[in-house]
Amino acid sequence: MNRPPYDGPGPDDERGGGMDEQTLRQLLQGAVGDIEPAPDALEHIRRAVPARRTRRRHALVGAAAALILGGTALPAVVHVATTGDEVEERHANTASSQHSPEEPGAEPDGVGDGGGRPEQGEARNHDEKREQRKNEGSKGNEPKPAASSPAGNLPAPTNTFAAVSPICDRDQLGKGSGSVGPADRDGRVYGAFRVVNVSRAVCTVGGPGTVAASPRGSAESGRVSVVDHTPGDAATGLPDPTTEPSEVILQPGQAYEVKFAWIPTADGARSSCAKNTGGASPAPSAGGGGASASPASGTATAQQPSVPDSPPPTPPPSVVLSHTPDVGEPAIADAKIDDACAGTVYRTGPIVTAS
Incomplete structure (x- = not known):
């Protein structure tokens, strides 16, 4: 650029x-x-300006977060x-009260010539209330004592021994027995198994254990x-x-029962033995009649021996029930119907007996 020569101050100067x-x-x-400008100046500005704004925003957010x-x-x-x-002051006050004797005419803390602090009494009251609440809470968590009972009466075993009594071993259960009542007019029979805790614990x-049925004689095994x-x-x-107990706890010498009922089928004399109480073995009318009909001909009777060839008499039908405790064999009691x-045999679960 050509600059005009400077000729010194002009008239205006x-x-x-x-x-x-x-x-x-x-x-x-x-x-x-x-x-x-440089060839990439515009591109640099486009990148630098947003980056600078982002840094400012981050700095502002960080400062706000730090402030919060x-x-x-x-x-x-x-x-x-x-x-x-407050804790240090309480400790100091406690130590001083324990080791320094009270002087005659001295006044309690917080009262006097300004030597005590009112806040200390408030803090002490607050600590006492907190300790009282803590003691009350601990007392609420303690198990409540059982209701008073007359002397010499034992509490209910289900409440006392439920948490400490182990499962009965097979050796602890004994003196098993089975009982069967008479049949009613419909052939129904009721009975029970009784098992005793023979141990000292x-x-x-x-x-519930098991109840097994074993048909005997002419009883139909497939229909029992x-x-x-x-x-x-x-x-x-x-x-x-629905009234059976959820668990059975036996004291020494106490027994439980498993009751059962025999309900025969209702299809008449063909299978209901309670109504078909006739002879348990076939009638010997054929063999006996033949022997008495020909007493005169001894030779004919000797040549045709019919009695040895007759089938043996069938045992009377019956069902033998057996009970095995839950801890395993051997079976502890049986009963015969x-x-x-x-x-069908209907059975209950274990039920504690009264004695």
Whole structure:
């Protein structure tokens, strides 16, 4: 750029006016006229400006987070510091009260010539209330004592021994016996198995055990079954199954019972032995009649021996029931139901006896 020669102050300079505006603008433009931006200056600006804005935003968010965190933590720090001071003061007051004797005319803490602090009495009251609440809470968690009972009476075994009595071993169960009552007009028979705790320790019956049925004689093995007693079944003479205890705890010498009922089938004399109580063996009318019809001809009787060839008499039908405790074999008791051909055995779970 060609700059005009400077010829010294002109008439305007002498009058104090100085350089005019147009000349000053030309001088400034001439000073920066040969300056050109870099080729990637625009791209750099496009990248740098958003990055700078992002850094500013992050710095602002970080400062706000630090401010919030400091405001949240400050009360906790103050509380901890205050609590620590109160604890130290209480310890100091306790030590001084234990080791320094009271002087005559001395007044309690917080009362006098300004030597005590009222806050100490409030803190002490607060600690006493907190200790009282803690003691009350610990007393509430303690097990409540059982209701008072007359001297010499033992509490109910289900309440006392339920948590400490182990499962009965097979050796602890003995003196098993079975009983069968008479059949009614419909052939129904009720009975029970009785098992005693023969040990000197309290034990719990682990389960219902098993009741097995074994047909004998002419009883139909395929038509004899054992099922659990349920509400509404045919064994109406058994106890209500909904009242059976969930567990049976036996004291030494105490027994439990498993009751059962034999309900014969209702298809008449062909299979209901309670109604078919006739002869248990076939009538010997053919053999006996032949022997008595020809007493005169001894030779004919000797040549035709019919009695040795007759089949042996069939044993009377019956069903033998056996009970095995839940802890395993051997079976502890059995019971026999006579004149039983086909039917169903309904059984209960263990029930504690009164004696």
